[in-house]
Amino acid sequence: MSAVLRAGRAELAAMLLGRRLWIAVAIAVVGSALAGLAVGGLLSRAAASSDLEAATAIVARGSAAQLAIVVLASLGVAGPYRDGAWMHAALAHPRPARRLALTAVPMLVPALLLAAVSSAAAVAGAAVLVRPSLGAILTATGVHLAASTAWAAWMAALAHATRSPMLVLAVGLALPLIVEPAISGALVAAGLDGLRWLLPCHALRALAEGIVADGAVLAPIGDDAVRVAASAAIGWTAIAVLGAWARLRGTRPR
Numbered sequence: 001m002s003a004v005l006r007a008g009r010a011e012l013a014a015m016l017l018g019r020r021l022w023i024a025v026a027i028a029v030v031g032s033a034l035a036g037l038a039v040g041g042l043l044s045r046a047a048a049s050s051d052l053e054a055a056t057a058i059v060a061r062g063s064a065a066q067l068a069i070v071v072l073a074s075l076g077v078a079g080p081y082r083d084g085a086w087m088h089a090a091l092a093h094p095r096p097a098r099r100l101a102l103t104a105v106p107m108l109v110p111a112l113l114l115a116a117v118s119s120a121a122a123v124a125g126a127a128v129l130v131r132p133s134l135g136a137i138l139t140a141t142g143v144h145l146a147a148s149t150a151w152a153a154w155m156a157a158l159a160h161a162t163r164s165p166m167l168v169l170a171v172g173l174a175l176p177l178i179v180e181p182a183i184s185g186a187l188v189a190a191g192l193d194g195l196r197w198l199l200p201c202h203a204l205r206a207l208a209e210g211i212v213a214d215g216a217v218l219a220p221i222g223d224d225a226v227r228v229a230a231s232a233a234i235g236w237t238a239i240a241v242l243g244a245w246a247r248l249r250g251t252r253p254r
Contacts (some may be wrong), residue, residue: 021072028117032065034125035063039062060208063122070173074172077155112149206226207233
């Protein structure tokens with residue numbers, strides 16, 4: 001057991017100290033600061049915006065954590081399967097469930113750090129124009145960290161299941177930017193608007209922005225939609241974890 005735990009700690013240290021994390025950090029800081037400034041400009045024109053709505057818009061819409069986590073999963077988890085720079089020492093454990101658990105922590109810890117850094121950078125960027133209260137910022141950031149944890153789990157599972165850096169990037173970028181907007185638009189056109197909250201990224205959006213009841217910038221998301229989104233997030237997490245577990249049961253990489 002001690003050897004396995006040492007392997008898990010070694011993986012975490014490799015992720016935290018390796019250059020792959022710092023590439024993701026740079027994306028998180030720069031992207032979030034610029035996006036936060038843009039959201040701040042939008043909020044400065046909405047005089048009726050509340051502190052909670054302003055903080056939620058800045059953190060949920062301004063944070064580049066989603067992109068940074070995709071890059072981290074691609075370079076830091078799937079990448080070593082290809083280049084052999086760090087071949088997941090925890091994969092030596094004979095039980096696939098334990099392998100999955102030990103390889104998940106080294107992804108989730110830096111992912112949460114990225115989400116926190118992204119939130120701070122977005123708030124700093126928006127502070128030029130808008131300054132919500134500290135309490136509202138902390139509330140919005142806490143919800144954002146929870147949503148980012150789910151996204152990080154999905155991306156880590158995808159990275160272990162596919163072992164392909166390019167496929168992780170393709171899915172992680174295309175899903176929120178191309179695939180889901182197209183499906184959501186089709187559902188709205190068909191009069192099935194409520195079903196869009198079953199989509200992965202829409203589910204996380206509902207959970208992150210559902211704390212705003214009324215808003216001048218963010219469209220209110222009803223309690224029913226939030227409940228559907230929470231169920232969808234749990235379902236997608238189960239699917240992602242099962243996919244990674246199935247792949248980790250197979251032949252170990254050499």
